[in-house]
Amino acid sequence: MSHAADLPLWAAIPVAAFLILGAALTLTGSWGFFRLKSFYDRIHAPTLGTSWGTAAIVLASMICFSVLQSRPVVHELLIGIFVTVTTPLTLMLLGRAALYRDRAEANPDVPAFDPPKGSLAVSVEGEAAAGRDG
Amino acid sequence: MSGTILLFAVTAAQVMLAAAMALALGRMIRGPRAQDRVLGLDTLYVNTMLMLLVFGIRTGSTLYFEAALIIAVLGFVATAALAKFLMRGEVIE
Numbered sequence: 001m002s003h004a005a006d007l008p009l010w011a012a013i014p015v016a017a018f019l020i021l022g023a024a025l026t027l028t029g030s031w032g033f034f035r036l037k038s039f040y041d042r043i044h045a046p047t048l049g050t051s052w053g054t055a056a057i058v059l060a061s062m063i064c065f066s067v068l069q070s071r072p073v074v075h076e077l078l079i080g081i082f083v084t085v086t087t088p089l090t091l092m093l094l095g096r097a098a099l100y101r102d103r104a105e106a107n108p109d110v111p112a113f114d115p116p117k118g119s120l121a122v123s124v125e126g127e128a129a130a131g132r133d134g
Numbered sequence: 135m136s137g138t139i140l141l142f143a144v145t146a147a148q149v150m151l152a153a154a155m156a157l158a159l160g161r162m163i164r165g166p167r168a169q170d171r172v173l174g175l176d177t178l179y180v181n182t183m184l185m186l187l188v189f190g191i192r193t194g195s196t197l198y199f200e201a202a203l204i205i206a207v208l209g210f211v212a213t214a215a216l217a218k219f220l221m222r223g224e225v226i227e
Contacts, residue, residue: 015143022147022184027153030153034157039169039173043173049180054184057184065196076187076199087180090210093213094172094173094213097221
């Protein structure tokens with residue numbers, strides 16, 4: 001890596017610090033993802049890598065290329081914004097799908113379907129219960 | 135001096151990201167259920183994207199950035215489609 005010698009020391013130190021920070025956070029998230037017990041615990045762990053893991057490595061890349069090319073390089077922000085916006089979306093979809101599957105097979109580890117008060121499902125269930133009583 | 139610092143940091147970051155990829159792959163192989171495997175694939179995608187960004191810093195070329203962006207977009211679409219499939223049994227109804 002010959003270009004690294006062109007980088008002044010005041011830029012190399014934050015780049016190195018952000019790289020180590022981002023990689024360490026990503027490793028922590030993946031380690032938690034590997035060893036946590038239930039799926040609903042595990043779904044939280046990789047977000048460490050998608051929030052500050054991505055942000056720190058993107059920042060390091062931005063600082064590095066901005067100093068090397070002597071102009072502001074901001075296209076890495078695209079990755080940061082995209083990952084930050086899409087991760088909650090995919091994980092909520094996946095969490096709802098897992099909950100749906102667990103409820104469909106009546107898994108005792110997840111709470112059963114609990115409709116809001118006054119909804120149609122409650123009145124239908126109530127009528128069914130009344131019918132069984134009578 | 136700055137070259138040494140950067141070389142050390144980039145190598146350490148690559149080793150840590152490779153370990154993170156191995157852990158995500160391990161969970162993807164171990165399961166135990168389909169949603170764990172999908173989440174493992176999503177984690178593997180994100181870790182690979184970060185690895186490519188670090189490669190870009192190492193080589194000083196901006197080509198890797200485009201590959202990382204494509205991986206981010208494809209990872210989002212793949213995970214959304216797989217979650218939809220887990221929920222309904224088909225992707226497009």
